[in-house]
Amino acid sequence: xxxxxxxxxxxxxxxxxxxDFYVLFILTVLVCLIMASVNIFNDKQIVRYLKELCLLLxxxxxxxxAITTTARQIPAExxxxxxxxxxxxxxxxxQLIFGKFLGCWLACGLVLLCFYIFFGALAASREHAxxxxxxxxxxxxxxxxxxxxxxxxxxxxxxxxxxxxNSTICFVIVATILTVGRYLDAVxxxxxxxxxxxIYAFYFAVPHLExxxxxxxxIVHDWPLIGWNFIALDALYLLAYATxxxxxxxxVFRRKPxx
Amino acid sequence: MSAILKTEKLRVEFSxxxxxxxxxxxxxxxxxxxxxxxxxxxxxxxxxxxxxxxNVLLGFVPPTSGAAYLFGIxxxxxxxxxxxxxxxxxxxxxxxxxxxxLLRFYAKIFSLPRAETxxxxxxxxxxVELEHARKRPIKSYSKGMQQRVGLAQALINNxxxxxxxxxxxxxxxxGRMKVREIIQRLKNEGxxxxxxxxxxxxxxxxxxxxxxxxxxxxxAVGRVNEITGQHASLEKAFLDxxxxxxxxxx
Numbered sequence: 290x291x292x293x294x295x296x297x298x299x300x301x302x303x304x305x306x307x308x309d310f311y312v313l314f315i316l317t318v319l320v321c322l323i324m325a326s327v328n329i330f331n332d333k334q335i336v337r338y339l340k341e342l343c344l345l346l347x348x349x350x351x352x353x354x355a356i357t358t359t360a361r362q363i364p365a366e367x368x369x370x371x372x373x374x375x376x377x378x379x380x381x382x383x384q385l386i387f388g389k390f391l392g393c394w395l396a397c398g399l400v401l402l403c404f405y406i407f408f409g410a411l412a413a414s415r416e417h418a419x420x421x422x423x424x425x426x427x428x429x430x431x432x433x434x435x436x437x438x439x440x441x442x443x444x445x446x447x448x449x450x451x452x453x454x455n456s457t458i459c460f461v462i463v464a465t466i467l468t469v470g471r472y473l474d475a476v477x478x479x480x481x482x483x484x485x486x487x488i489y490a491f492y493f494a495v496p497h498l499e500x501x502x503x504x505x506x507x508i509v510h511d512w513p514l515i516g517w518n519f520i521a522l523d524a525l526y527l528l529a530y531a532t533x534x535x536x537x538x539x540x541v542f543r544r545k546p547x548x
Numbered sequence: 549m550s551a552i553l554k555t556e557k558l559r560v561e562f563s564x565x566x567x568x569x570x571x572x573x574x575x576x577x578x579x580x581x582x583x584x585x586x587x588x589x590x591x592x593x594x595x596x597x598x599x600x601x602x603n604v605l606l607g608f609v610p611p612t613s614g615a616a617y618l619f620g621i622x623x624x625x626x627x628x629x630x631x632x633x634x635x636x637x638x639x640x641x642x643x644x645x646x647x648x649x650l651l652r653f654y655a656k657i658f659s660l661p662r663a664e665t666x667x668x669x670x671x672x673x674x675x676v677e678l679e680h681a682r683k684r685p686i687k688s689y690s691k692g693m694q695q696r697v698g699l700a701q702a703l704i705n706n707x708x709x710x711x712x713x714x715x716x717x718x719x720x721x722x723g724r725m726k727v728r729e730i731i732q733r734l735k736n737e738g739x740x741x742x743x744x745x746x747x748x749x750x751x752x753x754x755x756x757x758x759x760x761x762x763x764x765x766x767x768a769v770g771r772v773n774e775i776t777g778q779h780a781s782l783e784k785a786f787l788d789x790x791x792x793x794x795x796x797x798x
Contacts, residue, residue, distance in 0.1 A: 295656035299642065306644040370639040374701055377606045377634035377711075378657045379626050547608040 292380050293388040300392025301399070304358055310400055313350040317404065320346060321411055336415040337509050343411060344505040347404045348431070354400050355435045356459045359393045359442035360452040363542075372547055383539045390443055390535055397435040401428055412508075423508050426520055430501035433527045437496050438463055440534035447541045463498065471499045496530035550620075552709050552740045553582035553605065557614035560600050560764075574600040576764045577614060582742050582757075584708075587735045589755035589772075590744040593790060597764040598744040599637070602713055605742075606634055618709065630658075633702035637714040640694065643687035647678050647697045650686065651704055658705040672700040675730060692723030699730060710734065712743035716750060728754060748783045758782075762790040 304310060321343045328335055366372040375385065405428045413419055438459065445455040470492075477488035500523050506512060558578040563571045575597045582588045592598050603609040604616050607623050621628040641650055648669055655665040673679045676696035681689065686697060695715065702710060715731070716724040724747065731741055731754050745751050751758060752772055759769040767789045768775055772782060779785040 291659060292657055295653055298656075299645070299653055302649070303642070303644050369641070370636055371641060373606075373608070373636040374634055374639060374654075374698070375657075376608065377629055377632070377636075378654065378705075379630050380657050381626055547603070 292384045293391055296380075296385060296388025297392035297395060300358075300362065300389060301396045304354075304396040304400075309357065310354055313353060314400075314403060314407075317343070317346045317350055318407060321407075325411060325415070336412070339415070340408075340412055340509045341505065343408050344427075344508065347401075347408060348502065348505075351397060351401055351404065351431065351435060352438060352460070352463060355393065355397045355438045356442045356456050356463075357452075358396065359389070359439045360446050360455045360459065362389045362393065362443070363446045364452045367547075376547060382542050386443065386535065386539050386542055390439060390538075393439045393443070394432075394436050397439065398432050401432055401435070420508070420511065422514055423511075426515055427501075427504040427508055430504055430520065430523060430527075433524045433531075434498045434501045436531045437498065437527050437534070440531040440538070444534045444538040444541065447538055447545060466495055466498050467502050470495060470497055496527060498527070501527075550584055551581040551617075552584050552619060553580070553588075553742055554617045554620075555580045555601070555604075555614065556616075558601070558604060558611050558616055559613045560597075560604060560609060561612045574764050575604075575611075578761070578764070578766055580759060580766065580769070582709075582740060584740055585735075585738050586756045587731065587741045587754050588743070589751040589758035590742060590761070591746075591748070591751060591758055591786060592744075592761040595763075596761045598761060599713060600764075601761070602634075602711055602744065605711060606632075631705070631708045633705065633707035633710045635695075635698050635702040635710070635712045635715055637717050639698055641686050641697060641701070644685060646683050646685055647673060647689075647700070648682045650697065651700060654701050654704045660705065668704055668706065672703055675703070675733070676700045677726065692719050692726070695719055695723065695727065696730075699727065703734075707739070709740045709742065712741065714744055714746065716745065716747055724750065748781070748786055752776075752782045760786060760789050 321339065324339050324342055363372075366375065376382065405424055409419065409421075409424055441462070442455060442459045445459055446452065449455040449458065473488055473492035473495075477485050477492060480488060504515075507515065555578050558575050558580075559573070560575040561571050561573050578597070578601060580601075590598050590601070600609060604611050605618060605623055607626070607629065610624065616623045618628040619631060623629075645653070651669045651672065652665060655668065660668065669682075673682050676699055678693060678696055678700065681693065686694065689697065695718075699712075699715065702712070712731075716727050719727065728750055731743070734741055735754065755772055757769065757771055758775055760767045760775070775789075776782050776785045779788060
């Protein structure tokens with residue numbers, strides 16, 4: 290475990306010493322503050338639009354950070370040849386994969402913390418309320434989704450040659466799941482066989498990330514809290530996918546030549 | 549004396565993914581033994597199989613047949629790497645870390661206690677003359693400094709065996725001299741050093757024994773003066789052994 294933590298520590302250091310996070314954070318802050326400073330159509334409920342936009346930006350930024358940070362981990366180690374002295378030490382390939390995963394996932398957690406604190410402060414400045422438990426539920430499931438995305442990008446970094454192609458493919462997959470994943474069963478119903486079975490199989494095989502994504506509404510429209518058992522169940526469901534992707538990554542990495 | 553590093557009939561083949569491409573044989577039954585306390589030079593032209601041999605020793609490449617042992621343990625077991633230090637050729641260490649942070653990270657992988665880590669880092673940065681730059685990010689280092697920080701990471705666990713892959717490659721004469729001095733100092737401390745190099749003058753200076761490999765075949769092994777034999781220098785002997793005909797000037 291100490292080896293996994295050591296590798297994770299390096300990933301976290303890399304994230305806060307690079308500029309990616311700061312650029313995205315400042316952009317999000319600027320867009321939200323500009324939106325907050327204007328009152329379009331004199332609408333008293335304008336704060337809902339502001340919250341919706343801010344949460345959408347947080348989702349987009351967090352996905353960008355999670356995918357780009359993870360996608361470059363193993364390729365960079367290979368390209369800079371740091372993989373050689375690392376694996377020449379008593380560190381197994383499985384420990385390296387888990388360390389990279391843990392580092393990226395924790396780093397994403399820190400990023401989310403910053404984003405949600407800003408969001409909470411912005412919303413409180415307009416609504417004078419702190420629905421902390423709602424924020425926690427939304428942020429927690431958001432973080433679990435990022436775990437699935439990080440594991441998927443890590444697997445992709447071992448399958449695809451270039452980090453850019455891996456990032457693009459991951460973005461397309463995640464965006465497709467978030468936007469049309471929930472409609473796949475309806476699409477399947479309208480298709481003749483064998484497409485119906487194929488689409489159904491796909492619908493049940495892909496990780497459904499929509500529930501955490503729709504948790505934004507919980508905050509935007511001040512809906513009541515969701516049951517904690519449901520949150521735990523969804524988290525377990527998503528973590529099962531993250532584990533499956535990680536196991537696949539370990540199996541692929543085991544067969545991969547080091548240089 | 550006991551063999552710290554040993555290969556037995558080591559054969560490595562790389563099968564090509566390309567259609568109709570023949571399998572490449574990188575090593576053809578290599579038998580090698582390095583004794584404790586020796587500085588052993590591993591020579592050969594480019595593509596001779598030096599790096600492949602090191603990759604097998606480090607567990608990066610599985611042998612097609614034969615076996616390799618470090619301290620009597622099969623190299624396929626991670627524990628075989630507990631007492632070795634490895635410096636790969638031309639590595640660009642994590643640019644966002646300082647030399648001290650890099651060494652601390654590698655020390656954690658060896659589970660060194662904190663006090664021991666601090667002591668080792670101080671000693672190593674002094675040895676490689678990077679004390680003044682210990683808090684500076686590695687991205688600001690020159691090539692020679694990067695190579696020296698590489699040498700420091702290879703020594704973090706106070707290894708009994710050092711495997712160095714062309715440690716002076718790409719360095720200026722001053723950098724080469726410093727690395728050579730460090731190898732000499734390690735030899736005086738009783739460490740075993742196994743290193744590949746194209747700098748035959750340097751090999752002549754620091755090595756106790758050398759092996760010459762060509763096209764995956766071990767062509768010669770022995771003390772430097774034995775290999776040099778009737779030739780004027782190790783370079784001449786090397787060229788003769790690998791079958792290169794030097795043109796004579798009128």
